[in-house]
Amino acid sequence: MENDAIIEVRDLTVGYDRRAVLEKINFTVKKGEIFCILGGSGCGKSTLLKHMIGLLPPFSGDVRLFGESMVYADDAARHRLMRRFGVTYQGGALFGSMTLLENVELPLAEYTGLSRAERRKVAAEKLAQVDLAGFEDYMPAEISGGMRKRAGLARALALDPEMLFFDEPSAGLDPITAAELDRLILKLRDQSGATIVVVTHDLDSVFAIADRIIMLSKQDKKIVAEGSPCDLRENADMLWVRNFLTRDGLSRR
Amino acid sequence: MDRIGGEIRKILRQWMQLVEFFGQLGLDIRTDLRHPGRHRWRETLYYIDLCGRRSLGIVVLICGLMGFILALQGGLLIREYGGELFVADLVGFSLLKELGPLMVGMIATGRAGSAFAAEIGTMKVNEEVSALTTMGISPVRFLVVPKLLAMLIVLPLLAVAGDMAGLLGGLLIGVTYLDLPVSAYWGRTLQVLSPQVLTLGVLKCFVFAALITLIGCWRGFQADPDAQGVGRAATGAVVSSILLLVVADLFITLFYASIGC
Numbered sequence: 001m002e003n004d005a006i007i008e009v010r011d012l013t014v015g016y017d018r019r020a021v022l023e024k025i026n027f028t029v030k031k032g033e034i035f036c037i038l039g040g041s042g043c044g045k046s047t048l049l050k051h052m053i054g055l056l057p058p059f060s061g062d063v064r065l066f067g068e069s070m071v072y073a074d075d076a077a078r079h080r081l082m083r084r085f086g087v088t089y090q091g092g093a094l095f096g097s098m099t100l101l102e103n104v105e106l107p108l109a110e111y112t113g114l115s116r117a118e119r120r121k122v123a124a125e126k127l128a129q130v131d132l133a134g135f136e137d138y139m140p141a142e143i144s145g146g147m148r149k150r151a152g153l154a155r156a157l158a159l160d161p162e163m164l165f166f167d168e169p170s171a172g173l174d175p176i177t178a179a180e181l182d183r184l185i186l187k188l189r190d191q192s193g194a195t196i197v198v199v200t201h202d203l204d205s206v207f208a209i210a211d212r213i214i215m216l217s218k219q220d221k222k223i224v225a226e227g228s229p230c231d232l233r234e235n236a237d238m239l240w241v242r243n244f245l246t247r248d249g250l251s252r253r
Numbered sequence: 254m255d256r257i258g259g260e261i262r263k264i265l266r267q268w269m270q271l272v273e274f275f276g277q278l279g280l281d282i283r284t285d286l287r288h289p290g291r292h293r294w295r296e297t298l299y300y301i302d303l304c305g306r307r308s309l310g311i312v313v314l315i316c317g318l319m320g321f322i323l324a325l326q327g328g329l330l331i332r333e334y335g336g337e338l339f340v341a342d343l344v345g346f347s348l349l350k351e352l353g354p355l356m357v358g359m360i361a362t363g364r365a366g367s368a369f370a371a372e373i374g375t376m377k378v379n380e381e382v383s384a385l386t387t388m389g390i391s392p393v394r395f396l397v398v399p400k401l402l403a404m405l406i407v408l409p410l411l412a413v414a415g416d417m418a419g420l421l422g423g424l425l426i427g428v429t430y431l432d433l434p435v436s437a438y439w440g441r442t443l444q445v446l447s448p449q450v451l452t453l454g455v456l457k458c459f460v461f462a463a464l465i466t467l468i469g470c471w472r473g474f475q476a477d478p479d480a481q482g483v484g485r486a487a488t489g490a491v492v493s494s495i496l497l498l499v500v501a502d503l504f505i506t507l508f509y510a511s512i513g514c
Contacts, residue, residue, distance in 0.1 A: 017259070053387050079389040093384035095376075097296070107388050110291075152384075 006031040006163065006195050007052070012061035014044065014051045020059060021047050023221045027214055034189055034196045036206050036229070039216035040244070045199045046167055048216070052197070053087055053165055054078055065163065083111055085163035086156025090171055092148035094140040100127060100151045101136035107158045126154040130184060146177035153184070163195045164188065170202040182208045203245065215241055267475070274393065274471060278401075281394035293399045300403030304365040308407075309414060312360055316415030319352055320344050320422030328431045337431040341441040344423030349446060349454045350509075353416040355502055358461035361408055362494040366469035369400055370490035373473025374483035382474070397470045404462035412458045416451065453514055457505050461498055468494045 005028035015021040021044035029035045037045050050056045052063050054070045063070045065081055073081065094103045104123035108114055114122065124136055130150040140148055149169060156164060166185070170178035182205050189196055200206060206213060206229050213232065215225040217240075225232050225241040233245040285292040327343040373396055376382050385392045420442060427438040469490040476486035 050383075055383055055386060082387055082389040085387075087384065087387045089380040089384060091379055093380040095381055095384075096379075097299070106390075110388070110390055155384075 004030050006066060007035075007197065008062075008064040009052065010062045010064070012048075012051065012063060013059040014047055014056070015059060016047075020221060022216065024061070025223060027223060027226060029195060029197060029212075031195055032189065032193050033211045034185065034198065034209050036210040036213040037197065037199045037216065038201060038206060038213050038244070040201070040218055043216040043218040044221075045201075045216060049165060049167055049197070049199045053085070054082065083159060084161055085165060086153075086159070086161040087165045088149065088152045088156045088167065088169065090168045091145070092140065092152035094148055094151055094155070096140050099137050099139055100132065100143070100154075103140070103151060104155045104158050107155065111159060123154075123158065126157050127151065129157065130154045131180075146173050146181070149173070149181065150184070153181075157188070160192070161194060164197070166196065166198040166200075168200055168202075169198060170200060170205050175204070178202065178205060179208070185209050203247065206245075215244065270475075271471065274474070277391060277393045278397060278467075281391050281398050282401075284394060285398055292402075293395065296399035297403050300365075300400050301407055303368070304361060304404055305407035305411065308360060308364050308411060311364075312357055312411050312415045313418040315360060316348070316353055316356055317418035317422040319356060320348055320419030320424075321426055322422075323347055323352070323419075324423040324426035325430065328426060332431060337427075337433055338437060338441050340423065340427055340431060340433075341438050342445050345420060345442050345446045346450065348419035348423075349416050349450050351454070351502075351506070353419055354412045354454045354457040354461060355498065357408060357412045357415050357458065358465065358498045358502075359495060361404070361411070361461070362465050362491055362498065365400075365404060366465045366490045366494045367487040369466060369469030370472040370476070371483055371487040372396075373470055374476030374486040377474065377476055378478045378480075378483060392474070393470075397466070400470060401463065401466045404466045405459060408458040408462040408465075409455045412455050413451070416454065449514070453509055457502065460501055460505060464497050464501060465494050468497065 007029035009025055009027050012025040013020055013023045014025075025048065037048060039045050047056070051058050052065075052070070054063075058071060062072065066084060068077065068081060070078060070081060094100070095106070098106070101120060101123050104126050105119045108119040108122055112119070124133070127133060127136060130153050132147060132150055132154060135143060135147065135151075140151070143151070153164075169181050169185070173181065185196060185198070186209055188194055196209075198205070198209070210229050212227065213225075213229050214223045215232070216222070217224040224238055225236050227236075229245065232241055234242075236242050236245070323344045324340050327340045328337060331337060331339055331343075373382070376396070382392050382396075385395055424435065424438050424442075427433040428435050472486040472490040472493065476482045
């Protein structure tokens with residue numbers, strides 16, 4: 001394993017049916033880093049994320065989390081790895097038949113020996129951590145999109161994961177709610193030291209939270225830039241990368 | 254050639270996934286049997302209510318009407334030969350051994366099978382199935398096993414209720430249209446219908462319950478992740494279930510015949 005790299009993606013080729021979306025992708029993420037995956041629509045950002053978290057098998061290559069392969073692990077080993085990371089999905093992916101508290105309680109009920117009272121206490125703490133105290137008994141349908149995302153984050157945090165994956169956390173949110181979520185991500189990293197991987201194309205979020213980014217190209221099916229967002233905005237070799245990071249040179253009035 | 258190859262690969266992949274689904278189901282049932290406390294009892298009760306209590310009215314109505322129609326049609330033919338009392342035999346045997354369980358199966362397909370496919374398909378669209386997977390929780394244990402247990406409990410009970418309603422429907426025609434005394438019709442019914450006949454019909458319901466649940470859930474898991482995909486999954490669940498219910502019924506009836514029942 002590369003020095004302090006907690007995620008290693010090696011020669012990864014992914015796609016659907018027989019059509020490759022990304023080919024021979026290589027990158028690493030360091031422990032405690034906030035790492036963003038960027039690219040235009042349809043470039044394979046979410047596809048890459050789904051392969052990193054073991055939802056889909058790649059055509060070839062490997063994804064190693066905590067030094068262990070997600071791709072070649074047997075079911076038991078993969079489940080052990082999955083318990084060490086949390087994932088938040090675009091719409092929150094909360095279970096509609098359960099209250100917010102029950103949603104957060106679910107992983108605790110599955111994997112800890114805590115009593116029901118203890119589980120409810122921990123779940124309430126996690127909801128408070130994402131500013132949802134007082135909403136424990138609400139159903140997912142009764143809260144806003146931003147609150148659903150935060151509740152999804154609380155569920156992802158239930159088992160105190162060492163790693164968090166976010167799929168488009170700011171998609172569909174107003175700027176203030178998106179900024180709140182960004183602050184929350186920074187707070188989480190600072191408080192728990194968790195490694196955070198974010199798939200996004202929200203540039204405001206990227207410049208606010210990312211330590212390092214990779215940019216994917218739909219045409220080349222590979223990573224076309226890697227580095228800190230500010231550095232790439234000023235010094236990237238490819239004009240497309242600089243244009244992407246400056247919204248094609250169109251600045252705010 | 255490429256298209257044909259693609260289709261063959263798709264079918265093979267679906268069969269592989271079906272084998273995995275059944276393998277996972279077996280493992281998850283074993284887990285729940287070993288650790289009953291981990292079974293999702295609340296969801297099971299919800300589906301018992303959804304597929305049982307809320308279906309009872311329609312089952313009673315349809316099976317009652319079925320007994321009514323059978324007695325009417327049979328009576329029209331048999332009364333010419335003076336054998337009105339044998340309408341009780343016709344209604345009893347047809348309903349308890351065949352039509353009762355089959356009608357209950359059809360109603361459950363429309364109510365539960367399509368609902369299961371739509372529910373799981375929607376959960377797939379909303380990434381709830383992915384969320385379960387990345388939490389290390391088997392979606393089959395979480396989503397399928399409670400439905401299966403609920404249907405295995407509910408369908409045989411609905412069949413008994415439907416059978417009784419059908420017998421009453423037949424009785425109504427027997428005493429009104431065929432002018433038979435209630436005691437004669439009911440006495441004949443009890444004389445010819447042994448508990449074994451009822452049991453044979455009810456046993457079919459266990460097979461039907463498993464078929465409806467597994468087809469509905471499987472179609473849901475296979476749904477394309479969009480609104481139309483969910484709709485197609487629900488329709489597909491109903492069509493496949495009806496076809497397979499009738500085929501299963503045929504084989505069970507052949508089996509019963511082979512053992513002399």
